[in-house]
Amino acid sequence: MILCIAFRIAAGQTQAESARQLAAAITGALQGHGTISITMENRSSLDQASVDSFRQELSGRLMESGIESAINGTAVPVTVSENIRGLLATARLGEKTWIVAWTAPAKRILSPATLSSEIVWSQTEPILDVLIGASEMLLLEPGRVSYYRRTGSEWKLERTAAIPLNRPMPRDPRGRLMGTPEGFQLAVPGTSCSGSVAPALTFDCSGASGNLWVPDRNYQRTAGGDVFSMVELRDGAVLTAGLDGKVRTIRGSRSALLPGLNSVGSDIAALPGTCGAEWVVSGAGDDADSLTAMSAGGLPVSRPLSLNGPVTALWPDRTGVMAVVRNLASRTYDAFKISITCAN
C-alpha cells in the first residue's frame, strides 16, 4: 500500500530551481550548443527585480551549459505568468514549449513606524496563540497543541496532542494559551484545559474554570456584554471591542464609547506601557490589516504597522503583543512578535 497524503500542499520548488529546470530543457533541445536571444515578458504580479533575477539565473545556467546569449541568436521568448497555485515561466523555442512552476515567495514586512514586527513562526494550519521562550514553544491550533524545542537555530516538533474538545471549534476559531508554573492553561470556545508538556503532552479538561469564550461562538461573554476582545488598562478600567464594531471603556458599572474610533477592528491587546501606549488595535487596509499603538484615551501613539494579510489573533505577551496574520501571498499563518520602540 502506498501512502498517499494527497491533501498536503506539495512543497513547491524555488524560483532558482525553476530557472535551472527551464535551462536544462532549452539546453537539451539545442543539444548543448548554440546561441539564443531571450526576451522576457512579465504577466504576473512578481516585481521587476524578481523577474530580472529569474532571467539572470536562467542566463547563468544556460551559459554554464554552453548556450550563449546574443541579440542575433535564436529567439526564445520567456513569459512569467501566474495561476491560483503560484508562478509559472514559459519558454518557447520553435515548436517546443516548456512550462515550469514555483510557489510565490512570502513578501517581507516593512516596519515603517515605532511598532516593529519579527516573525517567529509560520505554518499552513491556523494558529490561535503562541507561547514562546528561548528554547521552547507551544502552539495552540484549532483542535490541538504542539510543543517545539529549539536545537541550534531550528525548531523541532517534540510532541503534538489533540485537545479533547467538548464542542466543535467555531468557524472563526479563537483560543488563548497561558503559561503556568506547572505547564499551561488553554481556553477555546466550549473547552478549558490545564496541561503539561513533560513527560508527555497531556490535558486535564475536567475542572478548568475562567473560560470566557461562548461555546460555538467567536466571542467572549463578560459582565459588560459580549465582546470580541478586551484589555485591562493600568488605571483598572477595561477596554472592550464589541460585536457592534465599537470600542468602549468600562469603569465600574459605567460604560462609554471611545470617541473617534468608528472603524477599528475586532482585535485589541494590551501593550506593556511605554511611550504612552497602552494597547494595540487592528484596522483594515485595502488588502491587509495594520496595527496601531494607542493611548489609554484612544489616541494613536504610533503610525500603523502594515501587515501582509488579515490579523486572525492578537494577544499580549511579556514584551509586546503576539499577532497572527493570514499571509495572503504565501497562504500561511504567520505569528509575529510585535514590539514598540519609543522615539527620542
Next chain:
Amino acid sequence: MAGGATRPRYGGTLRIQAFDIPSPEASPLVAETLCRIDDHGDLRPGLALSWQHDAAFRRWRFTLRSRVLFHDGTPLTAALAAPVLSAALGLNVTAAGQQLVIQSAEGEPNLAYRLSRANTAIARRGGDGVIATGPFRVVKAEPGRRLVLSAFEDHWAGRPFVDGVEFAIASPRADVTQVAVTVSRRAMPERATQWLSPARDLLAIQMINVHLQLREALALALDREPIGNVIAQRRGEPARSLLPEWLSGYAFLFGGVERDVLKAKQLAQGQRTGPLTIAVPPNDSFARAIADRIALNARDAGIVLSVSGPGSQPNLRLLRLRLASNNAADCLTEFARELNPGDKRLDKTPAPTAPQALYEMERALLADGAILPIVHVPEVYVVAPRVHAWDAAHIENVWVEP
C-alpha cells in the same frame, strides 16, 4: 476565516435570488463529500481525513473524520456511507470500522477527485427529506423554486454564522441577487456591490462534420472582442483556450492568429457547402446573443450560418462548459469527458498535474479545430451592504448585519 478588521457576527437570514435552485443532495451546504478541492485547487480532506491506495489504484482506503453527525444526530459511520458510495460510484465499497475500502477491477487513479463531486455526497432520505452532515439542514425544499436551510449547530467545522439561508428564483427581499452577465452595472441598485467570481463558464463552438478548411475560415472570421466587451458588459475574457488564465497560468500560449476576414473568405470560397446551422443551449439568452454575433461574423466571410430550430441536425453546437472546481487538472479532465463522452481512457489514467502536462493535454484537445473557444465569463451577483464575506462558493462563511 475572519480578518482582524471585523470578525463575523452570528444571526440573521441570508436571502438569495438565483437562476437555479440547488437540489439539497447536490448542495455542499447540505451534503458533504469525502474529499474536497480548496480555493487554491488542492485536494483536501472532507468527510475523510486521510486516504491510501495501492500502486495500481485498484484498492483505496479512506479513514473517516471522527465525531461527524448527521442532521438528525446520528453519527457518520463507514457502514452508513458505504452503500451511498457504492451506488454513486458503481464500485465495490465495504466498511471496516471508521474506514471505507473501495475496490475496482481496472484501477481508479482519479478516485479522490471523483469523491469531491456532489454526486458522491453522503446523504440519505429521512422522514423530513434529505439528511446529511453539511453546515445547513433542510427546512423546506420546493424543487426548482425555493430551498430553505437552517444552521446546523453541531457541524464538525463549526456552526455557520447566519441562522438560515433561503434560495428562491424570485425573492423581492433578496440580500444577494444573481444577475446575467449581460446586465450592465448601471442597471444595478446604487448602494449594492457587484460581486464577480473568477471566470467560471466557457462558451465554445463545437463543430460537427465541418470540413477542416471551413473550421479555419470560421476561426478567422470570429471577432471575440465585442462578445466580451459589449454582450458581456466588459466582464467576458475573449478565449482561445479551454482553461482561463487565472486557473492555468498559460492561456496566453493559445494566442492563435488574428481575425482575418479576407483569408476566411478565401478559405470558405474553396468549400462548396450548404448553409450551416448552430444549436444553442435552451433558455440561454447570452448564448443566443453570441450565436447571433457568430452568424454575423460568418456572413462577413461569405458563410451562411443560422441558429438551428428544435429537432434539426446542427453542424455546430454552442457549448457552455462550466469549470468543475478550482483544480486545473480536474476541470480539463471534465471538459475532455464532456467533449469526448465515449473516451474511457480519461478514467483510467491519472489526471495530469504539472503545468507542462496540462498544457500538452489542452493543446491536444484543441488541435483539430473542432472546438473553438469564444469567451470566458464569471458569475455575477448584486450584494446588499448588510452582507459580509460574500462568496458564492462559501456561503457557510457569509455573515450579515442585523
